[in-house]
Amino acid sequence: MSDNLTPLIELKQIKKGFPGVQALDGVSLTVYPGEIHAIIGENGAGKSTLMNILAGELQPDSGEIIFQGRPVRIPHPNVSQQLGISVVYQELALAPNLTVAENISLNTVRTSFGLEFVNRRDFAVKAKAVLSQLGMASLDLRQPVGRLTVAQQQMVEIGKAISTDVKVLILDEPNSALTKEETDHLFAVLRDLRAAGVAIIYISHRLEEVLSLSDRITVLRDGQWVETMPAESATVDRLIARMVGREVDTLFRPQGASTVQTQISFEVKELSSTALLRDLSFMVHAGEVVGVAGLPGAGKDELVECCFGLRPYTGAIEVKGQPVRLTEPDQAIKHGLALIPADRRGTGAMLVLSVQDNIVAANLSQVSRAGLLQRPAIRAVGQQYVQQLDIRIAGLTQAMGTLSGGNQQKVILARGLATQPAVLILHEPTRGIDVGAKAEIYAILQQLAAEGVAILIVSSELPELIGQCDRILVMYQGAFTGEFDRDDAAEEPILACAMGQSTHLETT
Amino acid sequence: MVKDVQMTPTTSPISEKIKNLFLARETGVLVALIVMAIFLSLATPAFLSVRNLLNVGRQVSLLGIMSVGMTYVLISREVDLSVGSIYALVGLITGMLIVMGWGLVPALLIGLLIGAMVGFINGWLSTYGSLPSFITTLGMMSVARGAALLITNGEPVTVNEIQGADPQTLSQFYYLGQGRVFDLIPMQLLFFVIVAILGWILLSKTVFGFKIYAVGGSDKAARVSGIKVYNIKIWAFVIMGFLSGLAGILSIAFLPSGQAGRTGVGLELDVIAATIVGGASLAGGEGTILGTILGVLIIGVLRNGLILMGISAFWQETMIGAVIILAVGVDKWTRSRRGL
Amino acid sequence: MVKDVQMTPTTSPISEKIKNLFLARETGVLVALIVMAIFLSLATPAFLSVRNLLNVGRQVSLLGIMSVGMTYVLISREVDLSVGSIYALVGLITGMLIVMGWGLVPALLIGLLIGAMVGFINGWLSTYGSLPSFITTLGMMSVARGAALLITNGEPVTVNEIQGADPQTLSQFYYLGQGRVFDLIPMQLLFFVIVAILGWILLSKTVFGFKIYAVGGSDKAARVSGIKVYNIKIWAFVIMGFLSGLAGILSIAFLPSGQAGRTGVGLELDVIAATIVGGASLAGGEGTILGTILGVLIIGVLRNGLILMGISAFWQETMIGAVIILAVGVDKWTRSRRGL
Amino acid sequence: GSSAPAPAETQPEPETKTEEAAPTEEAAPAEEAAPTEEAMPTEEAAPTEEAAAEPDAAASGFTLNERIAEKVANGEPLMLRVSYHDVSNEFAPFIKKGVEQAAGDFDVDVEMVGPVSPDADAQIAELENLVEAGVDGLAISSVSSDALAPIIDRLLAEGIPVVTYNTDNPESNRLAFAGQDLEQSGYEAAKVLADLMNGEGDVIITTLDAAAQWSIDRETGARRGFDEYPDINVLQTVNTGTEPQEIYGSIENAMLANPTVSGILSLECCSVSPAGEYVKRNGLTGDVTVVGFDELPQTLQLIDEGVIAASLSQAPERQSYEAVRLLLDALNGQPVSDVDTGIAIIDQSNLSDYMQGN
């Protein structure tokens, strides 16, 4: 870090209010060239809002932005691009109809007059270069981005951000869907950029990562600046304490608190689907937490979809010993299943609807009588889960689309919990959720398990699986290649299985 | 571990907040309507007479009935361009049945059933058939219009005794379209009020209504929430078809003569316009019955006022377009002021 | 879209693969068109004559010119309902200027400028004015129609010598609409071909076209990439207005008599239908000029064929609707078979 | 929307109808058409003393409402409106001209009103609103015959005098009708065409809207006319639609489908000139005879060029002019009866009479 240099960006007393919320309340921040500056804070602390202001997506109500010593106004993203500010958005900003190569080159056409021909060969060359830098050389450049997995899309978005001459690179939870390996690639690239004098603002909820990557760390809480500290002097516990403003007991389940019962709640027998899934069999006992690990493309998505009636399958599924045929999600819900989907904006949220409507959407029978909605009941259920999950909102009728990313995720979790399921399937359940909330969610999962709910966590975050699960299944190319009990679950052997070495395979 | 509720500091009594927010949805349109009404009552004294207001009420009734249906369709993120043709088809068939001597109830039932069925086909093609509803209903617009022409052989259908209708049935039928309750309130208006109330209850009070919003908000999210997205959308089209048919029947009961090439031509754009002016959006998930009623009234009051003021027909045409843009503009403006 | 990327390891004969992909977008519509053409040429020998095919070409030209514009608007995720009114307004004004003795070039320039300006207003209101384009252009549909009626005073505009047009200007003007190059190819068709080629180059080869797709795919993605989303959309509307005006001018140059209440009424739905049949979508981001041309041809060939086969007018109406649904259905089906 | 006009029963025998007939006084075109001497009962027209003296002498069963009767008695200015079913069509300017002529001649407040598209609901709404605005008399032309019968009867019941013109509502109690006998005009047109074709050949009939009542009436008359010529074959009725390009395209396609056609009969104002254009552009002048209706500028031009053989005029200005006159008569308690505005045949021989009007 280089205190002797002039700051690249100085933010002074930035305020930004939304109806009902003061998202930023006088935040100041200084970023130097050649530093990685992490910004952390709970969900809704105002991190994305601050970055959106730098990007020109939002205008501050008051405060000053000083860029290389000059006060600037950034009325449009176009201006931030001119200044050399590049952003990887938390909610990806890609055109789904355009190809990988086209998306990566999208910000290079900004300055063109319009009538010159598009050089798609250049696009491809550049995309290829950027993607191989990120270790994604095998990605088909001609695929429309809308058909990629979330992880692939995230990589494309990062590639797009670093494909221009960038002075300030802002990454808002860039790796929430990435694997460890992909994340390592990303970090290597970031370190190179730092060495080249780029200022990097890095937002993440993964505190270990933050500690190892960044030079300085700024903590925001409730829209206010709390502290900026050098990374050397920080610890995870200290960061959490500053973020949350109190102690968080523990992230992981206490040892030996297994609640596994003998009754089998959910059983899948020889499930196959399309060309990808082959004869998958597993069971989840009441009170058991089972994890499914695997690299992107292993077929975890398809497995989740089959288990919730979103995708046709062959084979059998039993819930509490009863064979069921899941043709549609409503069947699944009726039989006591609940799903927390991974794709928050696409499959999860109904963005124009209110928070309370989103919470009760899967559980309408509980909040209605004879087909008539009971508004008080809707409010009560909404209220209950807003409290229980500590969802930060201005009011129950706030539109879902205006919530911070993490809070949206909690609302979706609330929707699943509100159906009081016997089997809860969570797909990337803590993607983009802050540590405090994560701890709360884990605690809730434990409590549910203790109450006898069978829980299936499908996740690409191995620490999460290892910390939470009684058992972990590992997938590779549509089949299970390993099964780990809680005691012998560790990152390395699981990763080995996930990459196809079925050394640890025990049973099917 | 679980904190107390952390409602944001700026809000205090939640129930009030909710009320305000709820109101706000329609405020913009309401403001536009009130401004217009004040202007008109100053500009022309005839505007505020009871009789004139009832006239306006009657004149907007059929548009209003169909716009209630369109509210459902638009909220569910679909669109229906065939409503004008369904209106013609059902009205004419019902009229023909009455002329052929059918009883009132069977004739009405057959008519409404046909409307609902055409709606069902629209819905089925737009969901299970995985075609965009713009195309299915544009196609249906021609198909239903053609069917009406074929059935009537292109000849005008006149529902009166001379053509063979039973006098008693006929007088009942006429009453539906032309009658006035207490010699004052036009039956058409009464139908509109009933449809609006039922439509409002169904949309904002029932589980079905909730599902319509959910489906329009995000069909994937709705599906994962266990909602049968396709079926809900199909129901929206069925309601639309049914209400278009009802409006068509009331139309021919009012003006006992219709013609397949002409009845209801171009109605679809009026209906969609009124609904959008009322706050619904082609992007789905948004809209209310109250808003739609206000939208319908804006268009009705505007037409009425321009005529009362003696504005020439060509200027009327120009001004109607301008006011539609203006009304939605006012709505957007008040919404953004309220941070919606 | 991507033509000559040579990078992907998974595919072997890359050029072929690319070709296939390229084809695939329009294959569905092409299949529908070919099936129809084969059927018609079997059913009625007149269909395949050069003269008839040129007729069809001429008959679809104006629709085609406007559909090229609509392709831009739909890809940018907007819609324009005012095109029929712009067509009438510009055609009639240009005709009146010629009658008033203006020279050909000034009259054309003024006309086209008016078309582009109306498009600009549509675009401005739909972007900076933050109104949905469905509403702005629906309003504009009335406003422009009203303006045409006011300017012409509702009287037919006839462009001939008796009315006062300069004979030489007149013959040049007529040539634009009625002329035939090499005594064979209708000028209107030539205009269509030129517009289609330029439109294709602009859309699929230039940065501007690329930006249109980006804006329609995700305006956020486009915006944060530094693209001025609003300006791009406004340009799409300006192109649309300009081309509607051009079509309107060619129309009155072809049939030298137009009437503000009739010219171009209902055209908007035809134009949108042709464009959507050709593969564009109201959801934005999708569509190609080639697809649009095929869509336009489907509708043109269908109309022509039905008349050649002597199908009654009422059946024609029904069948056109059914075939629109069917054509898009075939398209969807072939796409899903190709995994698109 | 289109030119349109009237039913058989009221005036079975129009006065002017042979092909030689030069425009007679009553049927004369354009500006001269309406304000002929007979057509202008100037003296009786204005609300005079005598008129006020006998306000009840109107048509049987109709009584003026008190408000209007008082106005008439006091000689206050009256507000009359002529409602046309589509003020944006080609015909409307002619109707308007007649109305304006009448406004000047009779010195009354009278204007043409109506919807900007053939929309019966909108027309009714406007009529209702005019009642609120205090209208004292209405002349109404409806989109198809009897479309407005109920509302006309309602207006009459309220004591507002109503006459019809152009398109009648014979089943209503309207006080009188001014217009043309549609079926008869179709019959005449067919005979003109058949004679020009020397009684043999294939014919197509074109119409903007085959399903409209006026079109059905004229087509019925026309087919009756052609039936009198055993060697004339009517191949097809072509429904052209109302949009100009569409009209031309339909004719083009129909001609291609029926290469033997040697005569085209257009049933209205607006498919006749496109038919003429088609004939002219395809070098068929002389081989294909075109006969149509009305006196739009382009039609006249094509008659002049010898492409269109003849066109039948229905003197539209006169229809609205007469309607206003009938209204004033009724308001002043005079008996009123139907006026047939007749048929005049325009061809090269009398073209100059019509040309100068435009």
Ligand SMILES: Nc1ncnc2c1ncn2[C@@H]1O[C@H](COP(=O)(O)OP(=O)(O)OP(=O)(O)O)[C@@H](O)[C@H]1O
């Ligand atoms: N458009 C908006 N309208 C209303 N409120 C908004 C809007 N955008 C953000 N907010 C509110 O502003 C606050 C800060 O949101 P922001 O997205 O900056 O949080 P964040 O720190 O990025 O959280 P996360 O970690 O969950 O992404 C939240 O309370 C959010 O609900």
Ligand SMILES: Nc1ncnc2c1ncn2[C@@H]1O[C@H](COP(=O)(O)OP(=O)(O)OP(=O)(O)O)[C@@H](O)[C@H]1O
């Ligand atoms: N619509 C599609 N068309 C073609 N191939 C697809 C499609 N969807 C997924 N695939 C392919 O199927 C395989 C499985 O993808 P999937 O998304 O299920 O992986 P995943 O294990 O869930 O990954 P992640 O951890 O990113 O969620 C991948 O090779 C993917 O490219």
Ligand SMILES: [Mg+2]
């Ligand atoms: Mg955020």
Ligand SMILES: [Mg+2]
């Ligand atoms: Mg995946």
